[in-house]
Amino acid sequence: TRRMFLETFEKIRSNFARLFRRMFGGGSADILLTNPEEPLTSGVEIIAKPPGKEALPISMRSGGERAMISVAMMFAIYETNPAPFAILDEVDAPLDEANVDRFCTVVADYAKVSQFIIITHHKKTMAACDTLYGVTMQEPGTSTRVSVDLRDVRSSELVGAGA
Amino acid sequence: TRRMFLETFEKIRSNFARLFRRMFGGGSADILLTNPEEPLTSGVEIIAKPPGKEALPISMRSGGERAMISVAMMFAIYETNPAPFAILDEVDAPLDEANVDRFCTVVADYAKVSQFIIITHHKKTMAACDTLYGVTMQEPGTSTRVSVDLRDVRSSELVGAGA
């Protein structure tokens, strides 16, 4: 209903503004109804201004920036109704090392409340996990679970093996 | 025209079959016209069978497998008409380390004929390049070129810093 939508929208909006600043280490962002008179049929505009940059349509942002903005949006929505568990499948794929770090820090925070399962190819993300499972095909075409030692990942992290 | 399309199609088809085997270290793949009677309006079916696996619709393949199939397709088409230069923007993003290696080996082969410019976040891909340029924003919002020493990348590769 209209009031419920507007209430939730306002919550997401303030969450998103705060989360964007956290993911980008500054700057500002906002979401606006293109047609505030008709919220239930209105489109939604996203304005994102990374630190030091001008506000541009988000279609002009880079692959990694869009991924960070998506993560901020995902958690902005999540905060209005935290799910007991969340599965993230390679959301860190386009991120550089500094952004993978920020992503992991934000996830670690929410992991105090919800359980996270994260699929990744990034060593930094692996190092941020509490437990690691490997999924591989020792027999071609058939999946099996293997144990992966976090200590191996973390020590290779220390010698600068990054994503 | 019909004959030209069919000739090119057959070339791409045989290139693709060979390239798939190279990218996947085996298996087989094929492309077929869904309506061979009407080649100029027919759709194209792709059948891919990685080593040890059954033939499945490619929508069921993983992100990384689809990326490898796309690379095989790109070079299959490229071989019918090699362009003097090619720019690849983060095509290796979803690949695991073994697939990044195979991708780099294939690119190195074509680089004997064409000039390649590769944008990447993967250290293994960087190590396979002859020269590296860094693009960064020392002043926020303004891009500059910086020099990146391949030797730093290659030495971190030797201590096992992977993708």
Added chain:
Amino acid sequence: MRIVKLEMDGFKSFGRPVSFEFTAPITGVVGPNGCGKSNVVDATRWVLGEMSRKALRAGSSTDVIFSGSATRKPANRAEVSITFDNSCGTLPLSSRTVKITRRLQKNGDSEYLLNDEPAKLRDIKGLIEGTGAGMSAYSIMEQGKMDSLIQSNPDDRRRVFEEAA
């Protein structure tokens, strides 16, 4: 309402039984391309009642049954079980753990089990969705789908917000 365990057998690439225990706050799942990581995500969606074949990257519903490999025959049925820790009483059942099972036969016959007893899908869905006013039972971000949250189409975007409200 934490996940305790996920077990699959005959589902997609899980040609033999595989199980995962999720006890930590953050569990990482890693491995080479095409080896089954996203299939773990599909298994979770499927056992919780996902019907959309597109969301499961399948052409027809029986496509999720293990179709065999060079060294293993196809499976006759797909089965996935998910076990939740219910000690906080979030789910309106008396048991400390709640186990949901979904099974699909080659001929299309489908069944659901709740704590190993036959159950109806709508009861299971009601269980998961009824854990509080419009509570989101789970949050899944699929591979390559993150961009859909910031769709360039303002109407698609509004739909994302509507689902949250």
Added chain:
Amino acid sequence: MRIVKLEMDGFKSFGRPVSFEFTAPITGVVGPNGCGKSNVVDATRWVLGEMSRKALRAGSSTDVIFSGSATRKPANRAEVSITFDNSCGTLPLSSRTVKITRRLQKNGDSEYLLNDEPAKLRDIKGLIEGTGAGMSAYSIMEQGKMDSLIQSNPDDRRRVFEEAA
């Protein structure tokens, strides 16, 4: 017909002149998210006559002009130059190097230069495309666009093949 040099000034995030020399068989371009790597790709497409604003990730054609930053004023015009080594005589010109320049003013005025002399876009396009029977002048695979080569829509796929034929 190798690229020798790419220079940009006022194009997208290149608020001040930047140039790249491409002499090696494989040149890698690396750097943090959002710093301008894909903008180098956009610059290459743009100087070679790309008109599609969607392909350039722009809303309107003047969106490619550097719009300023916290510490730098917007640019009045965008300019990109690409220089090719023509010693193999691929391009039907007598000069050893061929330089193509594209300039766009804030007011929308657009101009092209060939070896620093005013030229028409169609002459430049003819030059690049006319390097042999249907020769592909360049091959660009954009970030996130690889999947379009193996589109699930059979008709989209056929279009990919048609372009090759």
